[in-house]
Amino acid sequence: MSRSELDDRGGYWRSLEHLAEMTAGSQDSSGKAERAREIPSNPWTRRNFLTLMGASMALAGLAGCRRPVDKIVPYVSQLEEVIPGVPRYYATTMPLGNSAYGLIVESHEGRPTKIEGNPEHPASLGSADCLTLASILGLYDPDRSKSVRHKNIEKSYADFVSFWRERHSSFTAGEGSGLAVLSEAFSSPTLARLKRDFAKSFPAARWVAYEPISDENIYRAVQNLTGKTSRPIYDYDRADVILSLDCDFLQTESENVAAARRFADGRRIIGADHVMNRLYVAECAFSVTGGMADHRLRLRSGEIGRLLLALAGKLSQMGVDTGNVPPSGETYFDERWLTALAEDLVRTKGKSLIVAGRRQPVWVHEVTLALNAALGNIDETVSFHGMPDALSTDRDEFAGLVNQMSAGAIDTLVILGGNPVYDAPADVNFSAALGRVEHTVHLSAYYDETSRQAEWHVPRAHFLESWGDARSADGTVSVIQPMIEPLYGGHADTEIFALMAGGRELRGYDIVRETWQSLLKGGDFEKQWRSVLHDGRLADSATPPDKYRAMKSWSKLWSEVPSRPAAASANSLEIGFYPSHLYDGRYANNGWLQELPDAVTKLAWDNAALISPKTAEELAVANNDMVRLEFDGRSLEMPVWVTPGQADYAVALALGYGREGLGQIADGVGFNTYLLRTTGADSFGRGAVLAGTGQTYALANTQDHSRMAGRPIIREATVAEYRDNPEFAREMVEHPALKSIYPDHDYSRGYQWGMVIDLNVCIGCNACTIACQSENNIPVVGKAQVARGREMHWIRNDRYFVGDLDDPRMVHQPVACQQCENAPCEQVCPVAATSHDREGLNTMNYNRCIGTRYCSNNCPYKVRRFNFFNYVSEMAEVVKMAQNPDVTVRSRGVMEKCTFCLQRINRAKQQAKKENRLVRDGEIMTACQQACPTSAIQFGNINDPDSQVAKLKQADRKYDLLAEFNVRPRNSYLAKLTNPNPKLSGGSETG
């Protein structure tokens, strides 16, 4: 079936139930059946609510007449730069493993409220991903550890310091033998300097880095191949053909934000003659990157290497020097697919790119790099940058340390960050080894699984509370500067590192400045230091690319290829571990991230064992069934979610869930998949067994919420089809002339705000949703409410599958309020709480809303959100500090929706008026637009013909969602394009 045929049948579906309805011709499109599922209910029944409300009403009469006394509390001595009511913006950096993301943080009177990307920083380019944006909520988390603890008893920091000084002097005598440090990976000049100091003081001590998710395999491959410690940086924008091997470079790999921007730049099409890149993806579980693929091959992770072998063989036939490729021995790769891919790679030599995911073993990375070299891509689309000041994870070192601990050879272990008791491989049994160590110290933001077993626990400061520094992937160095004093008495990494190394208490500020004395050479230090703090990075500090020279011959590479894995079957599944919205679990207590529906599964507040429809059928399990997973002698019970597009006989598990005693948000959510993860199978392994238990479990899934079924919501074409007919998107809907029964407003003058979302580059990463949540004070409602369809996100990301149930394509579409000029919601509001303003905004008056919800009923896009409860009342006081003071906090019984970030519009308009000018194009960025890693969202004045948004509105691919209803949305979409290989047209593109 061709793509256009599928489209004619309304071939887009959201869930298995939806697909079944479509084939059965049923009309129930609201997903009510799904919503009616039994969910844990709130103890607040209607009856006891009314009882209590009656009592409170009676009491309220006594106190209701007096005007509440409101206090104004000014500063005692005001800081010179602070103007109450005017936010300030500071540059800082978020470190994550060996990466660093430059940020701009909005601060209201010393209270950070919003994180944005720093446009000048090479790793963020002005955008940010979900984790970065949501980390502002983690700053205020009331469940963070608030005190030093010694054997679970609260102690002061001074007690800890005197303990350490005593250890420090006793170790100095023995040169540190018996002392070990287990830290997280870092790339930081200051931390590296302190680590060197530590090694000088304690030459016999051991320092190991461990993180469950890391780029270790990639670094090792580069090391093995070139003999240098450097990391590859990919210029996706310069690649015409990209092959991704199990590599979700748009979402879960490191450097994803810059990768997404570069990838989008190579894909953005303006005008029919523009060239667009082509993406081939081979992966196991459906990822965001897989959704963008022009050709996707679903393949178990363990067989990715075999594909690489087969590809190398093909390339060798085409004259690319790949040595004497051993036969892959695989017969199940589609010959046509492989040939077309190889031809494409050869055709675009020097402008092609092969990337492998960090889940893949070292040899796959080595071969990938060598193939890139053979294709002439080095220094074109791939470059290598040295990693000065970096410490990366090393699983052999970690295993060695744990062995030493078990053998009793370690007297004192200092764990700086991380949570190895929770996330170390299950076969290592870190917990038992920890018990053999006499003195243990754990620096951690939460009193977590590891802290509870450690002798000393020291609260760790959030990066927004700390002084530090970091290097991004290309070596650009930037400062981490605090936005606020530590809220809960946490201590910065730099301070603790300095204490460990020198036994002295130093201020983070002094420690970092000392390092920078050598980084900022020549000229006035103070001036340069200030400009680094202001800009958020040291200009031109990127390390020059390393020369690539392979130390390994092809024959050596091929000799190390492991033998072919045994075939997977329903009785011997491949098990795979993936980072989730909670990353490795460190974001588990973040309500925004917990409630964010997964980009592919749309699950919120849980993780599930993901399996393909065919596997589910063979194992006789269905969505929400509890299953027992057995792997390598360990077992875990968790629910199943059937995910179209996943490789058969593979189960995908998200990491980071199933916490206990961490915090109110994290506890009891999801299932701890680390229990099955072993050293040998830290990314994937073979031989898992899955069987139903007969129990069921209620997962909260939003994929059937807010459906707009049976209409051409998503419009897409191939590049070839687009060239034939650039107006295809508009022509997909035919409707009579649109006439309104209401008088038309005059929108021809003044600012008229509009938005365009380019579906061609939208990757569905959900950053817009979190950015909006942060900017607009959107509450977290909890699993039970989400299961009822009451999530509050103003911008949601609809995910559609299209085509075959087993191997569909995936399309994303962000939907916020479309700001209709002829808005159906306004026409049914009995109290005129929602009305239009002269700049074309569909406005919402919370104070006037009486909560009839007629507007939501009448909204064809289902983007209005209702406050069924007073969600803010359950919010801890300290979390309210994260709220944006420029946006009303909504109460119970009020409807709300996207405002196009009205507060930002008003601020820019007033600023422009003060300066006697008009608002410039690009001056107002909505929160979603600003966060979008691919710049898919544009916003501005559509009355200004020179504005970016007005130009995009003229684009041939532009279409308005459900325009046939004559609602005249101000938000438009640009149709999605795919760029399939003409040689693979037709349905057999997948292997």
Added chain:
Amino acid sequence: MAQIFPEWTNKLPTYLAIGVVVLAAAAVAFVWYYFSPWYTDVGYRPLQPVPYSHKLHADDLGLDCRYCHNSVEVSPHANVPPTQTCMNCHTLILPESERLLPVRESFSMKLPLQWVRVHRLPDYAYFDHSAHLRAGVGCVSCHGNVAQMKVVSQKQPLSMGWCLDCHRHPDEHLRPHEELTDMYWQPPADQAEYAKKVRMEKNINPPVVCSGCHR
């Protein structure tokens, strides 16, 4: 047979009818006034932690409003001054005064003074001082003649209808920038012309749509 009801009762229906009308009118008038911010809010004059007199400082001594409320032209908020501002003068003037004890305590103990808010808008209304001053609305238009107040009280209802009155007819409230803080400024005879000109120049179109103030 003698009449049961005396003669005057014949007029009872009339009286009753009049009475009902009068009562209804009175009730409407009562609610109209006594339930409105003109009664509930105007005149609100809470006691402040320091007996600060605007009359003394702004009128007798002639301090400009913006000496203390210095963010009023650059921020949505007209700030209440930090204790430091008081101490700028009061380290030398009346350094021993008992009435200034809370100020000195605040300064030495680094504890902020807690003033009681007089002019209070609902949380869902976003008023911007700087925008109004730029347009040329003087302090007195909303706050009354503060320079005559020993204790500050609310002079205007600050209700939405009252805001909209001015947003619909702003002309009489617009004044030159140098007159913003003058409590006794009177519009000149050619105010209408001046307003027309300045509205053109400064692009002053007070919003009367919801999104102007609510977000």
